[in-house]
Amino acid sequence: MSSGLPARIPTVSLDVNTPVSPPYWALLERELLRAQTDACQEFFARYFDERGYLRCVPRWGGDDGPDDAAENLLNWTLLHALGAPDVILDLYRVGWEGHLRQYTEAKTVEVPLARDGMYYREFPVMFDWFHHGEGFSAFFLQGLSTPDDRLLRQRMERYAGFYMGEDPQAPNYDPQHRIIRSLFNGSRGPLLRKATGLDWAGDPIEVEGRFHLGHGERSYAEMVAHFKDYNDVVGDHPLNLAATTLGVLAYTLTGDEKYRRWALDYLDAWVERTRANGGIIPTNIGLDGTIGGACDGKWYGGVYGWGFTVEVPQTGELAHRPAFQSRTHYAFANGLLLTGDMGYIQVWREMYDRVNAHARQEDGRILYPHMYGDQGWYDYTPEPFQPGAREVYYWTMDPADRERVADDPWFAFLEGRRTDYPIEALQRDLAAVHDKVVGMRHDTSTPDTRLSDDMNHLNPATTAALTELMLGGLPTGRVGYPLHCRLRYFDPARRRAGLPEDVAALVDGMTADTTSVQLVNTSQTAARTVIVQGGAYGEHQIERVQVEGQGGFEVGHRAFVVHLAPGCGTRLTLSMHRYAHRPTMGFPWP
Known part of the structure; x- marks a missing residue:
């Protein structure tokens, strides 16, 4: 992996003068960007006030806490980085600043953790990284559009400092044992006692007839009962590996080696364990x-954890909640991003075989365990244990990993099958935007009957299909980790991230060392210029570009420039060396 930052300015360019009729997928991409932009503006006007405060009853807790409030801006920063108009970024900034102020001002009465404010120094005072990650997902991707934002850098460095042993007010990290000292951690440090249902559920609240709770509770008593077994938080936990994202992003913004060293040292400790x-x-x-x-x-x-099975208070049924299984593999990809070492992914993928080795046969079927407790392995199902298999294959591109996700339609499309997938996926997301707008317009709630998560399902920013198809990337969701993609685009004319106006991109093929992409200028009157970069953070080297029906040329850089004449397009196949460079947020110009 290249240890230094090569010249940021691409010196190789391509002129595209081949006329093409705008493909249907290209028109759908542009329409999806436009529709989301309009819908997000309507959503913001409906649910945020002029200060950027969410129009709801702000509360603390795992049901409807600050993280859920922030999720009403989920995907907005990525949407802008894809090419949506600047109004999306402008509204996000108003909403994010309002969010930080609103939840700094919001205080609990009975929950001791947040009596002086749910946020302190613009970060949650003390909660788990399952929720931290959800709440900060949009913020973590802001740097894709604003890498030179001084306030963004200051915040990212401050937050990283909470977990590096640098901040005496936040003694979360023990450098001797290389642990984060509690599952509950934040700007006021770790919780070093057993957590209670009150700590998780928040202050008493009127429920019946006023609020509809996301976990199905019918009363405040059931809210507390939902969390009655959420006690063992002391000590380190794999969910805390999400904190390495702070190190990764602080490094990509500043280039300061200390952030990279800390993230890798903490991650390596978990590899050893x-x-x-x-x-x-x-x-x-x-x-x-x-x-x-x-x-x-x-x-x-x-x-x-592995043995975390609890009782659902409304029904008495048992529920398995090993939340680490849905998030932790992304942390090992942080190691890959920082080093180019695929061994980090190997740690997670080898665990599949370790767990599945305990499979058993029942009634002629093979059943695989997913949980482990005092009784040994349990929660046997016909599905093999393989959380994160889709992401693992994306990172390794190993045929053995492909077998675990045999039915994935996106991968089938990239292999030349499921050719209808782009249209299907884009139409699906357009329909989702439509349904969210309809739901928003039929919402009869008022701010005092609305909890912070009530609007989450109406947030119109719907970026999964665009991330896959435009970027050849993994949808970011709300996991609180960096973006992983083959390509990113920049508009040098407007000096911003994202595809230029009228331009559409379709990544239609990927192997371990090649990426194929179609680029189309749908405008029949205006030329457009786009910079194509390898990876979200310039981590991939583009060695050579082959132009379909023409020749090829050497690049040897993170990025190159494409000039698209009006109504013209092309298909390019890029030979790439993945994870060749250390990641940077920097734009490909001075």
Whole structure:
């Protein structure tokens, strides 16, 4: 991996003068950007006030807390980075600044953790990274559009400092044992006692007849009961690996090596623990650094851990909630992004085999375990244990990993099958935007009968299809990790991130070392220029470009320039060296 930053300005360019009729997928992409822009403006006017405060009853907790409020801006920063108009970024900024102020002012009465404010120093005072990641997902992608924003850099460095042992008010990190000391952590440090249902549920609130709770609770008592077993938070937990995203992003914004070193050192500690635990990541590390040390020696202990099965208060049924399984693989990809070392992904993928080795046969069927507790392996299902298999294949491009996601329509499209997938996916997301607008216009709630998560499903920013098709990337969702994609685009005329006006892009083929993309200028009157970059953060080297029906040329850089004449387009095949460079947020110009 290149240790320095090569010249940011691409020196190789291509002129495209071949007329093409705008393909249907290209028109759908542009329409989806336009429709979301209009819908997001309507959504903002409906649910935010002029200060950027969310029009709701602000509360603390795992049901409807600050993270849910922030999720009403989910995907907005990515939408702008894809090419949506600047109004999306402008509204996001108003909403984000309002969010930070609103939840700094909001205080609990009975919950001791947030009596002086739910946020302190513009960050949650103390909660888990499952929720931190959800709440900060939009913020974590802001740098794709505003890498030179001084306030963004200051915040990212401050937040990273909370987890690097630099901040005496936030002693979350123990550098001797290389642990984050509690599942509950934040700007006021770690919670070093058992958590209670009150800590998780928030202050008492009127429910019946006024609010509809996301977990189906019918009363405040059921809200507390939902979290009654969410107690074991002391010690480190794999969900805390999400904090490495702060190190990654602070590094990409500043180039300061200390952030990269900390993220890798903490991640490497978890690699060592996983290997010491027989190749299966433990879900509790004691304050003394021992596996299971805060859970009576049980490596599978802890809230959201391997053995975290709880009772649903409304029904009495048991529910399995090993939340680490849906997020932690992204942390190992942070290691890949910082080093180019595929060994980080190998740690997670090897765990599939370790767990599935405990499969058993019942009635002629093979069943695979997904949980582990005092009784041993349990929660056997016909589906093999393989959380994150889609992402793992995306990172490795190993045929053995492809077999785990055999039915994935996007991958089938990239392999030359499922040729209808782009139209299908874009139409699906357009329909979703339509349905959200209809839902918003039929919403009869008022701010005092509205919780922070009530509007989440109406947020019109719908970027999954565009991320796959335009960027050849993994949809970011609300996991709180960096963007992973083959290509990104920049508009040098407007000096901003995203595709220029009228331009559409379709990544229609990917292998471990090639990427094929169609670029089309749908304008019949205006020429457009686009910079094509390898990777979200310039991490991929573009070695050579082959122009369909013509010759090829060498690039040897993170990026190159394409000049598209009016109504013209082309298909390019890029030979690439993935993860060749250290990541940077910097734009490809001075």
